[in-house]
Each structure stands twice: as structure tokens, then as C-alpha cells.
Amino acid sequence: MDDEQSPTATWQAKHRELYEQATRHSFILSIRDGTVDFSSFKRWLGQDYIFVKEFVPFVCSVLLKLQKESEINSDKEIILGGVAALSDELSWFKNEASKWGVDLCGITPFTANTEYCRFLQSFGPLDVNYTVAATAFWAIETVYQESFSFCIEGDHKTPTELLGTCQRWGNSDFGQYCKSLQEIADRCLKKAPADVVRKAEEVFVSVLKHEIEFWNMSSSE
Numbered sequence: 001m002d003d004e005q006s007p008t009a010t011w012q013a014k015h016r017e018l019y020e021q022a023t024r025h026s027f028i029l030s031i032r033d034g035t036v037d038f039s040s041f042k043r044w045l046g047q048d049y050i051f052v053k054e055f056v057p058f059v060c061s062v063l064l065k066l067q068k069e070s071e072i073n074s075d076k077e078i079i080l081g082g083v084a085a086l087s088d089e090l091s092w093f094k095n096e097a098s099k100w101g102v103d104l105c106g107i108t109p110f111t112a113n114t115e116y117c118r119f120l121q122s123f124g125p126l127d128v129n130y131t132v133a134a135t136a137f138w139a140i141e142t143v144y145q146e147s148f149s150f151c152i153e154g155d156h157k158t159p160t161e162l163l164g165t166c167q168r169w170g171n172s173d174f175g176q177y178c179k180s181l182q183e184i185a186d187r188c189l190k191k192a193p194a195d196v197v198r199k200a201e202e203v204f205v206s207v208l209k210h211e212i213e214f215w216n217m218s219s220s221e
């Protein structure tokens with residue numbers, strides 16, 4: 001791929017500061033250096049389960065939008081794979097929650113989570129542009145990939161109990177999946193009109209801000 005021409009890579013560089021705050025947040029750094037507070041981890045776990053339940057209809061809406069753009073068949077397979085993986089992910093959350101003694105039924109979403117979920121819902125209507133939704137999808141998955149892969153890279157001190165979580169989003173298959181999503185977003189963005197590209201960039205920045213708020217929420221009381 002021609003990186004110089006890649007709109008998403010350009011934005012990652014242009015919004016570097018926000019991007020770093022989202023992917024190198026103190027919560028993630030505390031996992032990597034082993035100082036993480038397990039009660040924060042448990043809070044993140046319960047809140048993220050709520051988020052992922054809302055992420056399912058979001059990814060389905062991306063698939064539905066794509067259905068209207070009849071020609072791109074390989075995109076459909078990648079995104080359908082994403083929907084399928086979420087089923088496994090929800091089971092993983094239930095299993096992980098029971099290991100940590102977190103009661104998933106009794107959880108109420110915190111404000112940052114509610115706001116992020118509302119943002120996801122805003123992509124629901126079919127007239128919301130596919131390119132913009134695909135950009136959001138790529139950004140959401142990539143923040144987790146870059147955050148959790150950092151916790152299992154190099155000289156980390158990630159607690160053993162958290163390695164499974166970090167591998168879930170930090171593994172190289174998930175990394176490959178994020179690259180595929182990036183290629184989809186870039187291909188769409190390269191042929192999109194200027195107003196769509198502008199909107200997609202705004203959405204990219206919004207995702208970073210929501211992700212930062214989500215980490216803040218998880219790491220504070």
C-alpha cells in the first residue's frame with residue numbers, strides 16, 4: 001500500500017497527540033508496568049461488556065450500509081468476520097467476569113460509556129455514509145489493538161492475570177484484521193467527495209476522544 005497517500009495514516013500523524021493519549025493512556029501503561037489497580041481493571045471489564053453489546057448493532061449497521069455498495073465483496077467478508085468474532089467476544093466477557101467476580105447483570109454504564117454508546121448509535125440510520133462509518137469502525141478497533149499489543153510487547157511487566165485480555169486485542173491476527181479495516185477505509189476515502197472526507201476525519205478525532213474518556217472512566221473512581 002502507498003502509505004503517503006493513505007488518508008488514515010495522515011490523520012494518525014496529524015492528530016498524533018490525541019492518538020498517543022488514546023493508545024498510550026496511563027491505564028494501559030499501568031497494565032504494562034504491572035502497577036494496575038485490579039479494581040480499575042474490573043471496572044473496565046464490566047463497562048466494556050456494555051460497550052461491546054452496543055458495538056454489535058454498530059458493526060451490523062456498517063455491514064448493512066456496505067450491502068448498498070454492491071461491488072465490494074471482500075469488504076463484506078471482513079466485516080462479517082468481525083460480527084462473528086463479537087459473538088465469541090461476548091462469551092469471553094462473561095467467562096472473564098465470572099473469574100473476577102464481576103456481576104455483569106448489575107452494571108450501570110458510566111457517563112463516558114453512555115456517551116460513547118450514543119455516538120455508536122448515531123451511525124445506525126442507513127443514510128449515514130458508509131465511508132464515514134467504516135472509518136469509525138477502523139479507528140475503534142485500532143485503538144484497542146495498539147493499546148493492548150503494547151502491553152505484551154518488549155520488556156513488559158503485565159500481570160499474568162491480564163495477559164489473556166491483552167492478547168485478545170493485542171494478538172497479530174487482530175492486528176491483521178485492523179490493517180484490513182484500514183485498507184477498506186482508505187480505499188473508500190480516496191474516492192470520497194471532500195465533505196465525506198472531512199466528516200470522516202471529524203469522526204476519527206471523536207473516536208480518539210471517546211476512547212480517552214473511556215480509559216479515564218476505567219482508571220478513576
Ligand SMILES: Cc1ncc(CO)c(N)n1
Binds near residue numbers: 048051052143144214
Ligand atoms: C471502548 C472500546 N473501544 C474499542 C473496543 C474494541 O472492540 C472495545 N472493546 N471497547
